[in-house]
Amino acid sequence: MSGRVGDLSPKQAEALDEFRERIGDVHDKLPIQSDHYLLRWLRGECPVWYDVIGPLDPKGLLMSASKQDFLRTKIRDSEFLRRECLRQSEKLEKPVEAITLIYDCEGLGMKHMYKPAVEAYGEILTMFEDNYPEGLKRVLVIKAPKIFPIAYNLIKHFLCEETRRKIIVVGSNWKDVLQKYVAPDQLPVAYGGLLVDPDGDPYCKSKIKYGGVVPKSYYIRESVKVQYDNFVTISRGSDLQLEYEILVRNCLLRWQFAGDGADIGFGIYMKTKAGVKQKVGDMQEVFPTTRYNAHLVPEDGSYTCEEPGIYVIRFDNTYSMLQSKKISFSVDVVLPETHTNSEGQA
Known part of the structure; x- marks a missing residue:
């Protein structure tokens, strides 16, 4: 079925009836009231996501949560949108595989150029490009x-050429342009559409996150004094390698660390030769090295060692030629459940 008037499947006809009922209160305000006009929206009805950039407080957010927390949040949002695409595909009986993203850049300024925030956003873009x-x-x-x-x-170097071609920077007629791509009942009044919150709010704050300044009371460094089991200073241009012998499969390697002054690299390797000191390039990287803002927010994580062997946790400061780094850390190895003692078992 083409999804046009006279060529609708039962599900498509049901979707049209539902859409017509949904916009009943504003139907007479549309420039055209025909089914042809309404079906244009249904044929192009992909999920719409709004990102309001201006009010965001990048530094405050990164002082209050780890970069890994941000990645997890964006993965959650991406999975939500993927499920919405599947739901729309079933509803419209046609593949809906992509979303429309609206970036509201009003208020974009120097606070958004905060280097750790730009780096974190770059990782989020890379994650989206790689997985979606x-x-x-x-x-x-x-x-x-x-x-x-x-x-x-x-941030553009994080985007492939195909993605860059999909970016449309709209001029002063942005309200008219948005109406070409988004159904009027899905576009807030503040953006030129017909959608309002139940309380009449034209910005639809119940559906769109507008952010704001993060109170300093939320800053982790302001409320928690972090001091782990070990403390070390890593000289400029050098690294620290810590070896852990894993004797059984599926042991869990867990870590916590915090820094002082600037970011620090962290990764995990597995030795390919026992009994000798190996260079980083000669070992197998099992947990990719990433630079963490542990001077802002402590980091923690874990890795399941699927094979026995010598695992090397590496704190990397080789990229910093001017500044040494102080770190406090704790690492422990947790045996898999099958190797722990359980009371009452023979």
């Missing part, structure tokens, strides 16, 4: 200030 290929149908950038090209240059 072709997940974007289009990106509509609205209310972009003069500083936008600078901000875009900081």
Whole structure:
């Protein structure tokens, strides 16, 4: 079925009736009231996600949660959108595989150029590109200030060429442009549509996250004094390697660490030769090295060692030629359940 008037399946006809009922209160305000006009929205009805950039407090957020927490949050959002695409596919009886992303850049400024935030956002973009290929149908950038090209240059190298081509920077007629891509009942009044919250709020704050300044009382460093089992200073241009012998499969290697002054690299390797000191390039990397802002928020994590062997936890400061790093850390090995004693078992 083509999804056009006179060629609708029962499910498509049901979707049209539901859509017509949903917009009943504003139907007479549409420029055209025909089914042809309504079906145009249904045929293009992919999920719409709003990112309101201006009010965000990047530094405050990164002082209050770890970078891994941000990645997990974005993975959660991405999975939600993937499920929405599946739901729409079933509802419309056609593949819906991508979303429309609206970036509201009003208020974009120097606070958004905060280096740790740019790096974290780059990792989020890389995660999305790697795990949700072709997940974007289009990106509509609205209310972009003069500083936008600078901000875009900081992150565009994380985007493949195909994704870059989907980015549309809209001018002063952005309300008219949004109406070409988003159904009026899904576009808030503040963005030129017909959607309002139950209390009449034209910004639809119950559906769209607008963010704001993070209170300093939320800052982890302000409320928690972090001191782990070990303390060490890693000289500029050097690293620290810690060896752990894993004797049985599926042991859990757990860590916590905090830094002082600047970020620090962290990764895990497995030796390919026992009894000798190996260079990093000669070992097998099992947990990719990433730079963490542990001077802002403590980091913690775990890795399941699927094979016995010598595992090397590495704190990396080789990229810093001017600054040594102080870190406090704790590492322990947890045996798999089958190797722990259970009371009452023979």
